[in-house]
Amino acid sequence: MLRRELLKTGAFCVAFSLASKNRQAFAKSATPADAGNAAFSPNAFIQVLPDGQVRLTIPNVEMGQGIYTSEAAILAEEMDLGLDQVIVDHAPASPERYTMPLQATQLTGGSTSIRGSWDVLRSAGATARLMLINAAASRWSVRPDSCEAKRGVITHIESGRSLDYAMLVDDAQRQSVPDVVPLKDHRRFTIIGKPWQRTDTRDKVLGATRFGIDAQPPGHKCAAVIINPVWHARPRLQNAPLPAGAHEIVALDDCLAVIADDFWTASEVARTLSVEWDYGRCTPFDTAQLRKAMNHAASNAEALTARHDASWSGRTPAESAEYEFPALAHAALEPMNATVACRKDELEIWIGTQAPGRVLDAAHRLTGFPKERIQVHNHYLGGGFGRRVETDQVEQAIRIAMKVDYPVKVIWSRATDIRRDLPRPPFLDRISAALDDDGFPIEWTDHITGCSIFTRFAPQFMREDGVDPDTVDGADNLPYSIPSVHVRWTPFDMPDERPIGWWRGVGPTHNLFRVECFLDELADHAGIDPYLYRARLLQHSPRLLKVLHLAAEKADWHRPLDQGFGRGIAVGKAYESYVCAVVEVDATSTSEIRLTRCVCAVDCGVVINPNTIVAQIEGGLIFGWTAALWGELTYAAGAVEQSNFHDYRLMRMNEVPSIAVHLVESDEHPSGVGELGTAIASPALANAVFNATGFRCRRLPLVPAIAEHVQSNSGGLKQRLDNLVSSFTRQGGEP
Template identity: 45%
Template sequence: MTVAAKISDTVSRRALLTGGLAGGFLLAFHLPVRALPPAVNEPVQPPDVTDGKFAPNAFIRIDDAGHTTLVMPQVEMGQGVYTAVAMILAEELDADLAQVTLEPAPPNDKLYGNPTFGIQVTGNSNSIRAFWKPLRNAGASARAMLVQAAAQQWQVEPASCTTSKGEVTHTESGRKLSYGALATAASSQSPPKDVALKDPKDFVFIGKPLKRFDTPDKVNGKAVYGIDAILPGMKFATLAACPVFGGKVGTVDDTAAKKVPGVQQIVVLDDLVAVVGDHMWAAKKGLDALVVTWNEGANARISSKDIWEDIRAASEKDGVVARSDGDIAKGLATGDKVEASYELPFLAHATMEPLNCTVHFKQDSCELWTGTQIISRVQSEAAKAAGLPVEKVIANNHLLGGGFGRRLEPDMVVAAVRIAKHVDGPVKVVWTREEDIQHDIYRPVYRDTIAATLSDGKIVGWKYRITGSAVIARWLPPAFQKGIDIDAVDSAVDIPYDIPNLHVEYVRSEPPAVPTGFWRGVGPNNNVFAIECFMDELARKAGKDPVAFRRDMLGKNPRLKAALDLVAEKSNWGQPLPARVGRGVCVQPSFGSFIATVVEAEVDEQGEVHLRRVTSAVDTGIAVNPDTIMAQLEGGLIFGLTAALYGEITIDKGRVQQSNFNNYRMLRIDQAPKIEVHVIKSGEAPGGIGETGVTASSPALRNAIYAATGVALRRLPIDRSLIAGKKA
């Protein structure tokens, strides 16, 4: 741990309310929604709130046995959020962490909407950021009410009582009462209007590298993901959609498929065919035996070449101004001008748990079991597909075997419901890996063009244009204002460097037919790549060391400068390296965190890249669980390095050409570098971490290759033919 930045004791307050709960104490805490711009197979029900005037969107329950339950609106998809959230709650509540359990919240935007987006969603690396203060206030208020109940019973002053591990203790007499014994009495207490939160120096849980709650059950096989849901009499189905975007089913010959043992039914819809069987193998073999012709439609002519021609043409046009400081015309007329363009391809998510959804459709109701980042949207879209009112659809959420933004979409659930309407009884619909990769909602292609001028070793003018999809316009229309996609320009409009004349534009360019969506750090992993690669080119033009060049322009960003200084020290920046080996650096503020990363890599004569070492220094504010932070960064760095080395979805004749891990490669364990993560101790509010490593590794790797070969690559994935035989 490295100490940098002082502890801040400034906190905000949230309104809290108590309500009755038979045999216990219920605390509902209100999560204010920011206004946007002009159990396994059993559904979890929200706690009963007696005051109809107040509709909280998360709840704490304490029962007579002293068990504390948080109904949790955020989902666990490997990021460790359930453990971190429980730690935050237990910290201010002074609960026994072993007695804290979390239940996944049922779909309800009003009760469980994420404060940032106003809907029930897990994404944007904001689970801890969004719920840090509300959870602390809720826990502290609950603790105060329990103390008040104990003090009344003992007829002492509340100030004479202390709390620890789920008990209230009267300091002078040594009397103790457990939270369970006080639960009913606490329900009659009025919530305090203002309650003191702990000074971080008094934290018991927060800041400790505690073991994750979900690890034991994941190891022993008890953990239940969406794909694990099993119902009595359940059938299995798998499907094939038209391989061409937007195509429809033509003819289906199911003669051979019906002869496959275990095949029960063939479901033919307008755009897909599903085979239902006694088990997954029967369904898959039956699908393989189908003879299907497709009406491919106009999109059968679309290719990657066409898409890139379109986006390159669009990038030559003026965009909507997202930010403009100083006089850009004057800035670009001062000093030496440098121009460059950077391109990033379509990417698939390829989550380890394939897409799946189990549905039991009846004429007057529908129940589903899945793993999703958007449970309330899944419920509403399932209701539309089922032709039922929303209240007739029960949506059960489970652990997610990877999200990465893919499970921010309801398409797999909608398809499963459409299939289930033709099946008697429950059916589990599972996508094969091939179907998953070839019918994804892809990370958009982006093209970024930059023009900058240098004077006295610093940037004087900076004109930056982003061209690509507007995912926000489709996914959250109220947030798409004045032609600006807030995700597409993320990390571009808040560039950390001191640049007096700065101009950022956005050009919306939608690829024909190809569906685009969020992919782990969408906007930042696009913009950070372009910005940080260009910074290295500018440093070389200025004749300066890349770290020193950046450092000289971080005067207004001390947290990022501290991370840069630390990573330079820990990575041995500046020390000699063998021929064809280079170090590359990347710094960025992303998702409320400040991270600097150095990648050390070797490029052999054939252009193959060998990862030697990755070092990251991060200031993510108060580290709730440092172990989780390091794990998330390690995983994110590998995720980004994989994309940089191999990630690309290409289109030919309207079809995705990649199909599985043989041609959509993943970084293998023997290729993974040594990774060091240094967490800077900070007193600032927590930042996001799940996507931060992804955005950092690609530009740092490219800059390492630049240092090793002298070749300034400007497109991902890395083209080995351009660096074969090259050395700096």
Template identity: 40%
Template structure:
């Protein structure tokens, strides 16, 4: 059984009620920063039943659910609320959501131990913990009711925030039980619902943050407003690592609304009454930059260094069988694949509002890593962590960029020079040219074929170790676990298998997480190479993959479904091709087919995209479909246009004119088929991003016969070529 949805939703449908929902669900976010007070930990909240860090029920029966993960467009608030409400048996019409305050102990992601949102693991990491939280609270409420009625707890049931005793017909609402339940002891052994008893989980509920995003009430970090707040914008040296030299601010001070010029060691900020004054004042500054030692670095140098590094032996991440013997027999194919630097370019540029008061500091922002922002803000402010309060907001896109605290550190430094609160906003140009970029990668592969199947596979990935910087304890024995993700656990059954990793850091350029990182590199290389091997073996790409997936039934089922739904094998016009990609990334099994046309000028026209996904229990199938659609568009955009280039130590791209996004008229029909599954949930936020580029590359290969081995797509190379 599959659940199917097709994009796009028309604007007419949107305007005439396509986003209505049958549930009344209060989504409480601060309309202004001044009213976004820090939330007390549930264990010290008075007058409420607070059995754990996630649930509070007051005597009026209102339920507040604390969100341990952040909402950046992926629908996690809706999914988290559905999981908690499911096991709690809460009435959704009496529920509201709140951002969790920074607290690793209470809200640390079970995988990382940090209060962090990323790695497509919000649901798969929290699935059990959230269910236990809901079930534990429900059990305490039932115990309180059973004691009051003097009956066995096992004879009581719950539904929509009410405890019921069927035999006597008595009922008690959760609000009426809040006081008594607070003195109950949480049970050690919890009974969780069976999937067939789910009321909310598995339903396509409309997202709870949608209404306020439609009517304009949603508050992002950039929307924070405080009394007497100033606005600042910022400029770093255009060369990586450069410093401020001399600053002539005479013209800037004459700009109406400019209040102050802040000159620090590594950046300059202009503070004004509003953003326009700050922006005009910054443009009027005359800055002599000390460009430092990185002013000669170029993309050519970076690629030359990476290619040289990729020739070295790497740390062995996984090895089975006899790879040397396997590579010495059969038909051999060697190839290398390369991916460029990429910027995040979220719709909401990075920003933070800070009120530094000397002995304390408050921060309003949108971040994926609350506690790290708090600790780094404390360092910048010169204060103890407990003197820094951080209030999180909705994120207008994260994609890994807001796993970094740099925007908050800079804002605190500015705020220390300003009386009263100041909002620091990076312009789009500053955001793109001072990002923390997806690393450049080079992958080398050697494989041998025997009887049309792969018998030997040697894979080496070379590139930056993001984990080594971001989470040092996870970097062990020279292996970056993110860089090899989807390489060591590729889905195919290959008897002789060897994977290595070479750490190769680009000079000066900061690298970080970018909506997939290691998987979107490795899946591109692996799946591109699979199509080349299929051609060498004289086989259809889907048929070539099937026998090697026999021991991976979930992956094989997704491949078979996507082949059926995409019309795989049906005749196509000249210079039109279909490309396939399979991947087990982020705990989900997804197969994707892209159908594309390549015109004689080398322009690529996306005709259709089809995906089939087994992501385990689908908490909210509608959100899964939306995530895959958005992720596919994000990844296809990168494949077609995405590249950050360096010249004289400077990023050459600056805005959407030269760092292109896929236009709405270029977006194809996207069909997503969600396979019904009883397995634990997998991740979904990054799977579409990872799936799109290799499937597109393979479609171009089928249409033109040109085996592209580097992104973005080289239009000159595929122009006018015949298959």
């Protein structure tokens, strides 16, 4: 809903700028004239409706992380409302009004939603509450400080007179916007910090929630896409009769779209078609060649310096290791889809996207239509994980829609979703350390080789020294007290110039694994307990030290384990949050290694809704363990070999261990949690496997690494690991 339309409702609106450097830069939306004033071009709105409910339109998208509930709670707290009195709406695509402060565009990702909206939503809610109190006090001719607000009702304390917010809409419109607004003391919070049920739970349980794939504009048809898994392959046009059941077949330069009345029919028709392909522009390669190319780049290509401490002198290392990380798919449960209606001079899009502004820009570029003639209807997302910040699939849908005269819903099959993914790129990391007499690092050298996402996606975020900050996140900002650190990055491109993309956890997912596993190796080399080893190095990082101690205490770290059981620990800072995970595994069986327990301690500043944070950490851990155990895209002749969940494995319910999440009480600014569990999951698991079996994993995923280790070992350990691999294979793993 546009601002002018909001004003027609007669509601009291408070506009606030998310991108403003002045966190209390508010504007009263009193007249249509205000809406045209550039100084009042807001990025979000609070609207008090005539029925007393408050509508919050926010730029963040909901993709399972519970952001709508948390942001509604922040607003309700400062406006003295009940959480049930706040309605949250998807924001329209309008980067000019809805740019997120930590993203510099209208985009949800990077665990930035609460970090970016905390101050703004609190100030906006407090401003609205104060203006409503002032309106009531003016009507009663009393002092504002003699009134109080509770659940949307303002009461004059002495006389007991009361008015609800809806009755004060007109009066509030005439109030001046206060320059300074006091915020609630944390000790007075009645909503923030409480375990509220999510506001979208009921609709999801009843099947009423609308995702992008549920869009059904009148007269629409469905398209199944035939696209080659080899990048740059082109279909050769064929003059063949239209198959039965198909409405038409649309040919683009890189794919064919079979259009029918429903997706099943379109898919079945697509299966029957035999398509010839032109591979003239393709670069065939396989996984072995990819690994060889990365190794060559790491050894020969120019490396950029990400961090160089003046005291670093390149001492001979006492310990060194090399870690490999594969390309990973996103594999969201809702496959990529978009519905588009292209009319004479306007475009309408129904989609679930993390980046509505990027969709708007892409549509404008492809069609040439003015942006005001392009409407993007955003929906709930059935999983994002960074995949839905991209616009490749919706661009394809727009190109198809431009060739037909009806709305068309384009859905990718699961195979297309995986094989045409913009994957998390592979990395090759070499790390070493010189040690003091006690076995602690005095020089730390780290060399990362891998693709840059920012170079393509947002080059303005590249550092002045040419370093991609994401590739070194968690490597050049170590929390440990190490006197001398030297970190380099060697850029690498996929052989076929295939675009790579963000993946849940981004840079810390590979950097924390390498750092935490190598630190475990150093502790083992020194003969020191890995928990105590970390504690010694974290004396100058009190928040990280606190979660380390908390997780160790709750996990009963020093409790002896029986033979064949293992316990691993990992700690890290990411997204301005602090986390420690302790994982326990059972390797006593000859047929499997089983995750039995995980204890996680988290300091994410002020806790908005503990239920949401616990759920995010649990989900993130499972996402990370899945990738650590089985996640890998392999290549043959330039094509991804995986196609569905039978060969791109997910962790199953019966494989998930008990998980206990402990939250640190804090008054610090809220920080990110959506990707925190994913980043810490794999190193804690790998360290536990080492503790149980003596096998140190330096190449993910774990199951193929175990298989490779088995081939070069013999004896009892070989037999046990052989059985382990057999067990994982029976459960769907690919050794």
